Amino acid sequence: MLNIVVCVKAVPDPKEACNIKIDPDTKTLLRCDVPLVLNPLDKHAMEAALQLKAQFEARISVLSMGPPEAGNIVKECLALGADQGYLLSDPAFGGADAYATAFTLAKGIRKIGSFDVIFCGMASSDGSTEWVGPEIATFLGLPVVTLVKKIVECKGASWIVKASVENGYRLAQVKLPAVFTVTRELNTPRTLSFSGIIKARKKDIDHWSLDELGVSSESVGLKGSPTIVSELNAQEENKRQVEILTGTREEKTDMLVQKLVEAGVI
Amino acid sequence: MGTDHRAVWVIAEQINCHLQSVSLQLIGQARKLADQLGTLVEAILLGDKIEQPARQLIAAGADRVYLGNAPELEVYQPELYTQIAVNLASEQQPEIILIGSTDMGRELAPLVAAHLKTGLTAHCIDFVLDKELILEQRIPAYGGLLSIVCPEKRPQMATAAKGVFATPEPDDSRTGEIVLIDIPTDLPGRVKTLEIIREEPQGVPLETASTIVAGGAGAGDIDGWKDICELAAVLNAALGSTRPAVDEGWAELETMIGQSGKMVSPEVYIGVGLSGEQQHMVGIVGARVMVAINNDDKSPIFEQVDYGIVDDCRKFLPALIEQIKQYEEKKNTCE
Ligand SMILES: Cc1cc2nc3c(=O)[nH]c(=O)nc-3n(C[C@H](O)[C@H](O)[C@H](O)COP(=O)(O)OP(=O)(O)OC[C@H]3O[C@@H](n4cnc5c(N)ncnc54)[C@H](O)[C@@H]3O)c2cc1C
Numbered sequence: 001m002l003n004i005v006v007c008v009k010a011v012p013d014p015k016e017a018c019n020i021k022i023d024p025d026t027k028t029l030l031r032c033d034v035p036l037v038l039n040p041l042d043k044h045a046m047e048a049a050l051q052l053k054a055q056f057e058a059r060i061s062v063l064s065m066g067p068p069e070a071g072n073i074v075k076e077c078l079a080l081g082a083d084q085g086y087l088l089s090d091p092a093f094g095g096a097d098a099y100a101t102a103f104t105l106a107k108g109i110r111k112i113g114s115f116d117v118i119f120c121g122m123a124s125s126d127g128s129t130e131w132v133g134p135e136i137a138t139f140l141g142l143p144v145v146t147l148v149k150k151i152v153e154c155k156g157a158s159w160i161v162k163a164s165v166e167n168g169y170r171l172a173q174v175k176l177p178a179v180f181t182v183t184r185e186l187n188t189p190r191t192l193s194f195s196g197i198i199k200a201r202k203k204d205i206d207h208w209s210l211d212e213l214g215v216s217s218e219s220v221g222l223k224g225s226p227t228i229v230s231e232l233n234a235q236e237e238n239k240r241q242v243e244i245l246t247g248t249r250e251e252k253t254d255m256l257v258q259k260l261v262e263a264g265v266i
Numbered sequence: 267m268g269t270d271h272r273a274v275w276v277i278a279e280q281i282n283c284h285l286q287s288v289s290l291q292l293i294g295q296a297r298k299l300a301d302q303l304g305t306l307v308e309a310i311l312l313g314d315k316i317e318q319p320a321r322q323l324i325a326a327g328a329d330r331v332y333l334g335n336a337p338e339l340e341v342y343q344p345e346l347y348t349q350i351a352v353n354l355a356s357e358q359q360p361e362i363i364l365i366g367s368t369d370m371g372r373e374l375a376p377l378v379a380a381h382l383k384t385g386l387t388a389h390c391i392d393f394v395l396d397k398e399l400i401l402e403q404r405i406p407a408y409g410g411l412l413s414i415v416c417p418e419k420r421p422q423m424a425t426a427a428k429g430v431f432a433t434p435e436p437d438d439s440r441t442g443e444i445v446l447i448d449i450p451t452d453l454p455g456r457v458k459t460l461e462i463i464r465e466e467p468q469g470v471p472l473e474t475a476s477t478i479v480a481g482g483a484g485a486g487d488i489d490g491w492k493d494i495c496e497l498a499a500v501l502n503a504a505l506g507s508t509r510p511a512v513d514e515g516w517a518e519l520e521t522m523i524g525q526s527g528k529m530v531s532p533e534v535y536i537g538v539g540l541s542g543e544q545q546h547m548v549g550i551v552g553a554r555v556m557v558a559i560n561n562d563d564k565s566p567i568f569e570q571v572d573y574g575i576v577d578d579c580r581k582f583l584p585a586l587i588e589q590i591k592q593y594e595e596k597k598n599t600c601e
Contacts, residue, residue, distance in 0.1 A: 018541075029408060130372050141342070156447075164369065164371040166368070168464035170462045172344075175456040226383075226385030235410045235544075240556060242568050242573070244576060245574065249581065250585070253582070253589040257555070257593055262536075
């Protein structure tokens with residue numbers, strides 16, 4: 001039996017996240033009420049697990065750290081076909097940087113107990129650091145391959161994967177148990193089915209707090225984070241004085257072609 | 267050199283014995299920081315037959331290069347590279363480690379940071395020492411600039427993309443020390459790079475292009491996107507994209523411009539169907555002429571360009587492409 005853990009994150013809806021802005025006067029964030037959704041790249045991590053489950057006897061555990069509302073995205077993964085959901089939620093986990101996040105998730109994975117393959121999206125849409133997967137691997141003492149775009153060979157305990165590199169790929173061989181962070185190219189995530197949603201109603205989510213994880217409050221959340229935000233500054237964007245080219249469509253194309261000729265493009 | 271501060275490090279990278287430009291750019295930053303701290307710039311460079319790139323690091327400002335020179339280091343090997351960097355850093359305890367956000371750096375940096383139990387900041391666009399000489403690692407976010415610090419743990423670690431910082435002028439008369447390092451042999455061997463294949467990129471490369479046509483979510487669908495590609499083709503421009511265009515699967519990740527993508531510095535930039543979000547715009551450095559095509563006259567992109575067209579790109583682009591073709595034809599017959 002292949003035990004798969006998929007780490008997922010609830011992120012502010014990327015379609016609305018651009019509305020979160022710094023208030024130049026108070027230097028705090030404005031419009032933080034953006035709804036939470038499943039991080040887009042984590043859908044590909046989930047899909048990778050589901051495709052393995054279609055091939056092999058496998059059990060999929062989904063793990064997330066976040067506020068209680070993040071339970072919704074764990075539910076969503078259960079509806080997609082995961083077998084068991086876990087949410088690490090405790091006020092003490094708040095304010096975690098990538099290091100403290102990976103540390104806490106690694107503790108969660110240890111508590112889940114059996115894992116052969118751990119999938120993460122290569123990055124989250126809000127933080128975008130790409131650190132969590134490799135740091136989880138380090139805390140668990142496991143090998144990792146980041147930016148996986150193709151699983152070439154996954155029959156035995158030694159896998160071969162293609163990882164993305166600029167203008168090409170890196171072929172890597174890795175022994176399980178191992179961590180993989182996945183790119184969009186790996187697969188096309190399925191969408192939720194009605195029957196999946198019905199089945200997920202019967203599945204439970206385990207909620208684990210600080211005490212249940214058995215870690216000290218010093219090593220998680222803001223306190224366990226080596227990095228902190230020291231300052232938040234509103235920035236004058238590179239403003240330019242724009243000349244809007246107006247007229248009929250033909251006049252506009254004429255004017256723009258002229259400008260491009262002047263600029264030496266044509 | 268009498269100093270309270272340990273060295274500033276760069277983990278450099280070579281591909282086929284050619285130094286990555288970002289490594290040299292980070293040596294420039296390390297030099298600036300080390301001078302303020304009164305300390306040395308040191309680099310780690312791993313590969314095979316790489317004495318020449320090691321000397322290049324010294325010419326760019328490094329005082330010492332830890333050189334791992336062996337056939338098994340020719341390409342990035344995660345276990346070996348991590349172990350070497352972690353061993354050296356544990357021994358030497360540098361103050362700061364800078365790494366380029368290349369495909370290797372993005373994996374190696376968190377592996378090294380987690381082993382050293384320290385913080386790591388991604389996508390920095392500026393490095394400044396504060397009053398206590400702590401490194402402020404600045405990243406663009408939420409329409410402003412965040413300063414991230416790692417006040418207690420050492421080293422302070424950060425990554426930055428190629429092209430964010432200028433490449434220092436090489437000074438071949440600079441001298442520095444090259445220290446050959448031992449290569450660990452007691453590795454678990456659980457992950458191995460079998461091969462790395464790189465192809466010649468197609469079309470005009472973004473980083474060096476003098477004209478860039480970048481498209482965004484406003485393309486609407488793959489057909490709308492094809493118009494943007496065609497505009498780039500008729501202008502002999504490089505094609506760039508925003509994150510939504512990559513997310514939709516219209517564009518390759520390699521074409522994304524911005525904070526978590528590429529940094530570009532074209533002469534002329536034409537943004538089509540994109541809103542001018544900060545995370546995209548920070549990727550465009552010093553363009554002489556900026557043009558935007560967007561159907562919303564209130565879009566923030568119009569505050570950041572020299573010429574604006576308010577129109578539906580799906581209707582405007584075919585007309586524009588036609589016009590450009592006609593112009594080129596006329597030009598050719600006149601010549
Ligand atoms: C940590 C982090 C890092 C990020 N890094 C990057 C990065 O490196 N690069 C990047 O690009 N993004 C990045 N993003 C995402 C970024 O914040 C924006 O979401 C993105 O740049 C917006 O892309 P867009 O302008 O194409 O889309 P939108 O903001 O949705 O804008 C679409 C524009 O198209 C216009 N439009 C719509 N229809 C038409 C039409 N028919 N004709 C003409 N115009 C039309 C609209 O008026 C609108 O202005 C990052 C985000 C985060 C949180």
